Amino acid sequence: MDDQNRSDITLSDTVNEDSLISDTVNADNNASNGSTVTFKGIPGSTLKIIAIVSMFIDHIGAAILEKYLDFLGNNGADGARVILDDRHPGFWMDFMGNESLLWGIDYALRLIGRLAFPIFCFLLVEGFFHTRNVKKYALRLLIFALISDFPFDLAFDGRLSYEYQNVFFTLLLGLLFMMFAELSKNTPEKLSAFDFIPAGLVCGMIALNFPLMGFFQCALFNLIGNKEKVILAITFVFGFVIGSILYFCITAGWDKERRASAFGVLLSLFATMFAAEVLNTDYGCVGVLTIAVIWLCRKSGKTNKAAALLGSLTLFLMNFVECTSFLCAIPITRYNGERGLKMKYFFYAFYPVHLLLLFLLRYYIIGF
Numbered sequence: 001m002d003d004q005n006r007s008d009i010t011l012s013d014t015v016n017e018d019s020l021i022s023d024t025v026n027a028d029n030n031a032s033n034g035s036t037v038t039f040k041g042i043p044g045s046t047l048k049i050i051a052i053v054s055m056f057i058d059h060i061g062a063a064i065l066e067k068y069l070d071f072l073g074n075n076g077a078d079g080a081r082v083i084l085d086d087r088h089p090g091f092w093m094d095f096m097g098n099e100s101l102l103w104g105i106d107y108a109l110r111l112i113g114r115l116a117f118p119i120f121c122f123l124l125v126e127g128f129f130h131t132r133n134v135k136k137y138a139l140r141l142l143i144f145a146l147i148s149d150f151p152f153d154l155a156f157d158g159r160l161s162y163e164y165q166n167v168f169f170t171l172l173l174g175l176l177f178m179m180f181a182e183l184s185k186n187t188p189e190k191l192s193a194f195d196f197i198p199a200g201l202v203c204g205m206i207a208l209n210f211p212l213m214g215f216f217q218c219a220l221f222n223l224i225g226n227k228e229k230v231i232l233a234i235t236f237v238f239g240f241v242i243g244s245i246l247y248f249c250i251t252a253g254w255d256k257e258r259r260a261s262a263f264g265v266l267l268s269l270f271a272t273m274f275a276a277e278v279l280n281t282d283y284g285c286v287g288v289l290t291i292a293v294i295w296l297c298r299k300s301g302k303t304n305k306a307a308a309l310l311g312s313l314t315l316f317l318m319n320f321v322e323c324t325s326f327l328c329a330i331p332i333t334r335y336n337g338e339r340g341l342k343m344k345y346f347f348y349a350f351y352p353v354h355l356l357l358l359f360l361l362r363y364y365i366i367g368f
Contacts, residue, residue: 043340051119058113061106063155063358114325141172151355167282174291177272184264196244198266203243204236286318308332
Protein backbone atom coordinates (compact mmCIF):
# COMPACT_ATOMS: atom_id res chain seq x y z
CA MET A 1 0.00 0.00 0.00
CA ASP A 2 1.35 3.36 -0.98
CA ASP A 3 2.53 5.35 2.03
CA GLN A 4 1.20 8.46 0.48
CA ASN A 5 -2.32 7.29 1.06
CA ARG A 6 -2.00 5.84 4.50
CA SER A 7 -3.49 8.79 6.33
CA ASP A 8 -5.16 10.34 3.61
CA ILE A 9 -7.90 12.12 5.03
CA THR A 10 -8.60 14.78 7.40
CA LEU A 11 -10.97 17.39 8.45
CA SER A 12 -11.59 20.64 6.69
CA ASP A 13 -13.64 23.54 7.85
CA THR A 14 -16.26 22.90 5.25
CA VAL A 15 -19.39 24.65 4.78
CA ASN A 16 -18.75 27.68 6.49
CA GLU A 17 -19.76 29.98 9.18
CA ASP A 18 -22.48 31.51 7.07
CA SER A 19 -25.80 29.86 6.46
CA LEU A 20 -25.95 28.81 2.85
CA ILE A 21 -29.04 28.91 0.74
CA SER A 22 -30.52 25.49 0.08
CA ASP A 23 -31.26 24.46 -3.49
CA THR A 24 -34.76 24.30 -4.82
CA VAL A 25 -35.43 22.34 -7.98
CA ASN A 26 -38.45 22.13 -10.17
CA ALA A 27 -39.50 18.64 -11.17
CA ASP A 28 -42.34 17.40 -13.30
CA ASN A 29 -43.82 15.07 -10.71
CA ASN A 30 -47.10 15.22 -12.45
CA ALA A 31 -47.16 16.13 -16.09
CA SER A 32 -50.68 17.42 -15.72
CA ASN A 33 -50.05 20.04 -13.05
CA GLY A 34 -46.27 20.72 -13.22
CA SER A 35 -45.80 20.76 -9.43
CA THR A 36 -42.70 22.20 -7.70
CA VAL A 37 -40.66 19.94 -5.48
CA THR A 38 -38.26 21.20 -2.82
CA PHE A 39 -34.98 19.29 -2.86
CA LYS A 40 -33.93 18.65 0.74
CA GLY A 41 -30.72 16.73 0.16
CA ILE A 42 -28.03 16.53 2.84
CA PRO A 43 -26.19 19.38 4.63
CA GLY A 44 -22.45 19.87 4.98
CA SER A 45 -22.37 18.32 8.45
CA THR A 46 -23.73 15.05 7.03
CA LEU A 47 -21.03 15.08 4.36
CA LYS A 48 -18.44 15.55 7.10
CA ILE A 49 -19.84 12.63 9.08
CA ILE A 50 -19.65 10.41 5.98
CA ALA A 51 -16.07 11.54 5.44
CA ILE A 52 -14.87 10.98 9.01
CA VAL A 53 -16.49 7.53 9.18
CA SER A 54 -14.74 6.62 5.93
CA MET A 55 -11.49 8.05 7.27
CA PHE A 56 -11.80 6.17 10.55
CA ILE A 57 -12.32 2.87 8.72
CA ASP A 58 -9.31 3.62 6.53
CA HIS A 59 -7.11 4.38 9.51
CA ILE A 60 -8.07 1.15 11.28
CA GLY A 61 -6.37 -0.55 8.37
CA ALA A 62 -3.41 1.83 8.14
CA ALA A 63 -2.65 2.35 11.83
CA ILE A 64 -3.59 -1.03 13.33
CA LEU A 65 -4.01 -3.81 10.80
CA GLU A 66 -0.98 -2.99 8.65
CA LYS A 67 1.22 -2.56 11.73
CA TYR A 68 -0.05 -5.89 13.05
CA LEU A 69 0.80 -7.49 9.71
CA ASP A 70 4.34 -6.07 10.00
CA PHE A 71 4.49 -7.57 13.49
CA LEU A 72 3.25 -10.89 12.11
CA GLY A 73 5.77 -10.82 9.28
CA ASN A 74 8.67 -10.11 11.64
CA ASN A 75 7.77 -12.80 14.18
CA GLY A 76 5.89 -15.40 12.15
CA ALA A 77 2.55 -16.85 13.17
CA ASP A 78 4.04 -19.05 15.89
CA GLY A 79 6.15 -16.24 17.34
CA ALA A 80 3.24 -13.82 17.26
CA ARG A 81 1.03 -16.38 19.01
CA VAL A 82 3.54 -16.75 21.84
CA ILE A 83 3.99 -12.98 22.25
CA LEU A 84 0.28 -12.19 22.20
CA ASP A 85 -0.67 -15.08 24.48
CA ASP A 86 1.93 -13.81 26.90
CA ARG A 87 0.51 -10.27 26.77
CA HIS A 88 -3.16 -11.27 26.56
CA PRO A 89 -3.85 -14.90 27.62
CA GLY A 90 -6.50 -16.45 25.38
CA PHE A 91 -6.36 -13.51 22.97
CA TRP A 92 -5.04 -15.44 19.96
CA MET A 93 -7.55 -16.72 17.40
CA ASP A 94 -6.81 -18.80 14.31
CA PHE A 95 -7.57 -16.06 11.78
CA MET A 96 -4.93 -13.80 13.39
CA GLY A 97 -2.18 -15.86 11.76
CA ASN A 98 -3.76 -15.84 8.30
CA GLU A 99 -1.83 -13.10 6.49
CA SER A 100 -3.72 -13.47 3.20
CA LEU A 101 -7.06 -12.97 4.92
CA LEU A 102 -5.81 -10.01 6.93
CA TRP A 103 -4.31 -8.31 3.88
CA GLY A 104 -7.65 -8.76 2.11
CA ILE A 105 -9.48 -7.15 5.02
CA ASP A 106 -6.95 -4.32 5.06
CA TYR A 107 -7.37 -3.70 1.34
CA ALA A 108 -11.15 -3.52 1.76
CA LEU A 109 -10.79 -1.01 4.60
CA ARG A 110 -8.44 1.15 2.56
CA LEU A 111 -10.79 1.13 -0.44
CA ILE A 112 -13.63 2.35 1.78
CA GLY A 113 -11.34 5.08 3.04
CA ARG A 114 -10.81 6.51 -0.45
CA LEU A 115 -14.12 8.38 -0.20
CA ALA A 116 -12.97 10.69 2.55
CA PHE A 117 -10.30 12.90 0.99
CA PRO A 118 -12.29 14.15 -2.05
CA ILE A 119 -15.22 14.94 0.24
CA PHE A 120 -12.99 16.98 2.52
CA CYS A 121 -11.51 18.74 -0.52
CA PHE A 122 -15.00 19.61 -1.76
CA LEU A 123 -15.99 20.95 1.65
CA LEU A 124 -12.76 22.92 1.90
CA VAL A 125 -13.64 24.70 -1.34
CA GLU A 126 -17.19 25.34 -0.09
CA GLY A 127 -15.78 26.71 3.14
CA PHE A 128 -13.45 29.01 1.23
CA PHE A 129 -16.30 30.55 -0.74
CA HIS A 130 -18.56 31.02 2.27
CA THR A 131 -16.35 31.71 5.27
CA ARG A 132 -16.58 35.12 6.92
CA ASN A 133 -12.83 35.36 7.41
CA VAL A 134 -10.54 33.26 5.23
CA LYS A 135 -7.45 34.24 7.24
CA LYS A 136 -8.98 32.84 10.43
CA TYR A 137 -9.95 29.76 8.46
CA ALA A 138 -6.31 29.29 7.42
CA LEU A 139 -5.14 29.89 10.99
CA ARG A 140 -7.47 27.18 12.31
CA LEU A 141 -6.13 24.71 9.77
CA LEU A 142 -2.56 25.58 10.77
CA ILE A 143 -3.30 25.23 14.50
CA PHE A 144 -4.91 21.82 14.08
CA ALA A 145 -2.17 20.73 11.69
CA LEU A 146 0.35 21.40 14.47
CA ILE A 147 -1.85 19.81 17.15
CA SER A 148 -2.35 16.71 14.99
CA ASP A 149 1.31 16.23 14.14
CA PHE A 150 2.28 14.18 17.20
CA PRO A 151 -0.80 11.87 17.15
CA PHE A 152 -0.26 11.43 13.40
CA ASP A 153 3.35 10.38 13.93
CA LEU A 154 2.43 7.98 16.73
CA ALA A 155 -0.36 6.38 14.71
CA PHE A 156 1.66 5.75 11.58
CA ASP A 157 5.32 5.72 12.69
CA GLY A 158 5.10 4.91 16.40
CA ARG A 159 7.47 7.79 17.13
CA LEU A 160 7.85 11.54 16.67
CA SER A 161 8.91 12.15 13.08
CA TYR A 162 9.19 15.17 10.83
CA GLU A 163 9.52 13.17 7.61
CA TYR A 164 5.80 13.06 6.73
CA GLN A 165 3.15 15.67 7.48
CA ASN A 166 -0.54 15.15 8.21
CA VAL A 167 -3.29 16.04 5.78
CA PHE A 168 -4.23 19.27 7.58
CA PHE A 169 -1.09 20.72 6.00
CA THR A 170 -2.30 19.60 2.56
CA LEU A 171 -5.67 21.25 3.12
CA LEU A 172 -3.95 24.41 4.35
CA LEU A 173 -1.85 24.57 1.19
CA GLY A 174 -4.99 24.02 -0.88
CA LEU A 175 -6.64 26.92 0.92
CA LEU A 176 -3.58 29.11 0.33
CA PHE A 177 -3.73 28.26 -3.36
CA MET A 178 -7.32 29.48 -3.54
CA MET A 179 -6.45 32.65 -1.64
CA PHE A 180 -3.56 33.44 -4.00
CA ALA A 181 -5.53 32.42 -7.09
CA GLU A 182 -8.30 34.88 -6.22
CA LEU A 183 -5.67 37.62 -6.32
CA SER A 184 -4.51 36.59 -9.79
CA LYS A 185 -6.82 39.13 -11.45
CA ASN A 186 -4.36 41.76 -10.20
CA THR A 187 -1.44 40.16 -12.07
CA PRO A 188 0.25 42.77 -14.31
CA GLU A 189 -0.60 42.18 -17.97
CA LYS A 190 3.04 42.56 -18.99
CA LEU A 191 3.69 39.13 -17.41
CA SER A 192 1.42 37.47 -19.96
CA ALA A 193 4.40 36.80 -22.24
CA PHE A 194 5.72 34.34 -19.66
CA ASP A 195 2.46 32.67 -18.69
CA PHE A 196 3.51 29.34 -20.19
CA ILE A 197 6.26 28.95 -17.57
CA PRO A 198 4.05 28.12 -14.54
CA ALA A 199 1.92 25.92 -16.81
CA GLY A 200 5.04 23.98 -17.74
CA LEU A 201 6.18 23.80 -14.12
CA VAL A 202 2.83 22.40 -12.98
CA CYS A 203 2.85 19.77 -15.72
CA GLY A 204 6.45 18.93 -14.88
CA MET A 205 5.42 18.13 -11.31
CA ILE A 206 2.47 16.12 -12.57
CA ALA A 207 4.82 14.11 -14.80
CA LEU A 208 6.97 13.22 -11.79
CA ASN A 209 3.91 11.82 -10.01
CA PHE A 210 1.99 10.30 -12.93
CA PRO A 211 2.10 6.47 -12.67
CA LEU A 212 2.19 5.85 -16.43
CA MET A 213 5.36 7.92 -16.68
CA GLY A 214 7.01 4.89 -15.12
CA PHE A 215 7.18 3.34 -18.61
CA PHE A 216 8.99 6.44 -19.88
CA GLN A 217 11.41 6.28 -16.95
CA CYS A 218 12.06 2.57 -17.53
CA ALA A 219 12.99 3.37 -21.13
CA LEU A 220 15.37 6.06 -19.90
CA PHE A 221 16.86 3.59 -17.42
CA ASN A 222 17.61 1.18 -20.25
CA LEU A 223 19.23 3.97 -22.24
CA ILE A 224 21.36 5.75 -19.65
CA GLY A 225 21.52 3.32 -16.73
CA ASN A 226 20.80 3.85 -13.05
CA LYS A 227 21.07 7.65 -12.97
CA GLU A 228 18.06 8.52 -10.85
CA LYS A 229 18.52 12.29 -10.72
CA VAL A 230 19.06 12.53 -14.46
CA ILE A 231 15.97 10.40 -15.15
CA LEU A 232 13.85 12.58 -12.84
CA ALA A 233 15.19 15.76 -14.46
CA ILE A 234 14.39 14.48 -17.97
CA THR A 235 10.90 13.45 -16.80
CA PHE A 236 10.31 16.93 -15.41
CA VAL A 237 11.53 18.63 -18.59
CA PHE A 238 9.36 16.34 -20.70
CA GLY A 239 6.31 17.32 -18.61
CA PHE A 240 7.30 20.99 -18.84
CA VAL A 241 7.46 20.90 -22.64
CA ILE A 242 4.14 19.03 -22.98
CA GLY A 243 2.46 21.40 -20.51
CA SER A 244 3.73 24.48 -22.33
CA ILE A 245 2.52 23.20 -25.69
CA LEU A 246 -0.90 22.35 -24.29
CA TYR A 247 -1.14 25.75 -22.66
CA PHE A 248 -0.39 27.58 -25.90
CA CYS A 249 -3.03 25.49 -27.68
CA ILE A 250 -5.66 26.13 -25.00
CA THR A 251 -5.03 29.85 -24.58
CA ALA A 252 -4.76 30.71 -28.26
CA GLY A 253 -6.96 33.74 -28.83
CA TRP A 254 -7.07 34.83 -25.18
CA ASP A 255 -6.53 38.52 -24.46
CA LYS A 256 -3.64 39.76 -22.31
CA GLU A 257 -5.78 40.24 -19.22
CA ARG A 258 -7.02 36.67 -19.28
CA ARG A 259 -3.54 35.27 -19.90
CA ALA A 260 -2.14 37.37 -17.05
CA SER A 261 -4.83 35.99 -14.75
CA ALA A 262 -3.96 32.45 -15.84
CA PHE A 263 -0.32 33.19 -15.06
CA GLY A 264 -1.24 34.10 -11.48
CA VAL A 265 -3.44 31.05 -10.96
CA LEU A 266 -0.88 28.60 -12.34
CA LEU A 267 1.99 30.21 -10.46
CA SER A 268 -0.04 29.90 -7.23
CA LEU A 269 -0.75 26.27 -8.05
CA PHE A 270 2.89 25.45 -8.71
CA ALA A 271 4.05 27.19 -5.52
CA THR A 272 1.61 25.30 -3.29
CA MET A 273 2.16 21.97 -5.07
CA PHE A 274 5.91 22.42 -4.67
CA ALA A 275 5.48 23.26 -0.97
CA ALA A 276 3.42 20.09 -0.49
CA GLU A 277 6.22 18.00 -1.99
CA VAL A 278 8.95 19.72 0.03
CA LEU A 279 7.00 19.28 3.28
CA ASN A 280 6.01 15.74 2.22
CA THR A 281 2.40 16.23 3.22
CA ASP A 282 -0.23 13.52 2.99
CA TYR A 283 -1.32 13.23 -0.66
CA GLY A 284 1.42 15.75 -1.52
CA CYS A 285 1.09 17.83 -4.67
CA VAL A 286 -1.69 15.55 -5.90
CA GLY A 287 -3.85 16.63 -2.97
CA VAL A 288 -3.34 20.32 -3.78
CA LEU A 289 -4.04 19.64 -7.46
CA THR A 290 -7.31 17.91 -6.52
CA ILE A 291 -8.40 20.94 -4.50
CA ALA A 292 -7.49 23.19 -7.43
CA VAL A 293 -9.59 21.10 -9.84
CA ILE A 294 -12.63 21.29 -7.55
CA TRP A 295 -12.09 25.03 -7.05
CA LEU A 296 -11.95 25.55 -10.81
CA CYS A 297 -15.19 23.58 -11.24
CA ARG A 298 -16.81 25.75 -8.58
CA LYS A 299 -15.55 28.95 -10.22
CA SER A 300 -16.77 27.92 -13.66
CA GLY A 301 -20.26 27.06 -12.41
CA LYS A 302 -20.12 23.30 -12.88
CA THR A 303 -22.37 21.05 -10.81
CA ASN A 304 -21.33 19.48 -7.52
CA LYS A 305 -21.41 16.10 -9.24
CA ALA A 306 -18.99 17.27 -11.92
CA ALA A 307 -16.67 18.75 -9.29
CA ALA A 308 -16.67 15.48 -7.32
CA LEU A 309 -16.06 13.31 -10.38
CA LEU A 310 -13.29 15.49 -11.79
CA GLY A 311 -11.60 15.73 -8.39
CA SER A 312 -11.77 11.96 -8.02
CA LEU A 313 -10.47 11.50 -11.55
CA THR A 314 -7.45 13.61 -10.64
CA LEU A 315 -6.74 11.37 -7.66
CA PHE A 316 -7.29 8.19 -9.68
CA LEU A 317 -5.01 9.20 -12.55
CA MET A 318 -2.23 9.97 -10.09
CA ASN A 319 -2.76 6.82 -8.02
CA PHE A 320 -4.91 3.95 -9.26
CA VAL A 321 -5.62 2.81 -5.69
CA GLU A 322 -8.04 5.76 -5.58
CA CYS A 323 -10.52 3.90 -7.81
CA THR A 324 -13.29 3.98 -5.19
CA SER A 325 -12.96 7.72 -4.63
CA PHE A 326 -15.51 8.20 -7.43
CA LEU A 327 -18.20 7.01 -5.00
CA CYS A 328 -17.90 10.35 -3.21
CA ALA A 329 -20.03 11.79 -6.01
CA ILE A 330 -23.08 10.03 -4.56
CA PRO A 331 -23.32 12.04 -1.30
CA ILE A 332 -21.83 15.20 -2.84
CA THR A 333 -24.54 15.22 -5.52
CA ARG A 334 -27.11 15.23 -2.70
CA TYR A 335 -25.46 18.20 -0.98
CA ASN A 336 -27.97 21.03 -0.54
CA GLY A 337 -25.66 23.91 0.37
CA GLU A 338 -26.72 24.11 4.01
CA ARG A 339 -24.41 24.01 6.99
CA GLY A 340 -26.33 21.47 9.10
CA LEU A 341 -25.28 20.62 12.64
CA LYS A 342 -23.11 23.23 14.37
CA MET A 343 -20.26 20.91 15.38
CA LYS A 344 -17.33 22.62 13.70
CA TYR A 345 -14.73 22.03 16.41
CA PHE A 346 -15.86 18.45 16.95
CA PHE A 347 -14.87 17.70 13.36
CA TYR A 348 -11.55 19.46 13.81
CA ALA A 349 -10.78 17.66 17.07
CA PHE A 350 -11.84 14.25 15.81
CA TYR A 351 -8.75 13.93 13.63
CA PRO A 352 -6.01 14.09 16.30
CA VAL A 353 -8.16 12.35 18.93
CA HIS A 354 -8.99 9.32 16.79
CA LEU A 355 -5.35 8.97 15.73
CA LEU A 356 -4.24 8.96 19.35
CA LEU A 357 -6.89 6.38 20.28
CA LEU A 358 -5.85 4.11 17.41
CA PHE A 359 -2.23 4.33 18.53
CA LEU A 360 -3.17 3.46 22.12
CA LEU A 361 -5.26 0.50 20.96
CA ARG A 362 -2.43 -0.80 18.80
CA TYR A 363 0.05 -0.32 21.65
CA TYR A 364 -2.23 -2.27 23.96
CA ILE A 365 -2.50 -5.14 21.47
CA ILE A 366 1.06 -5.54 20.19
CA GLY A 367 3.13 -3.17 22.29
CA PHE A 368 4.30 -0.62 19.73
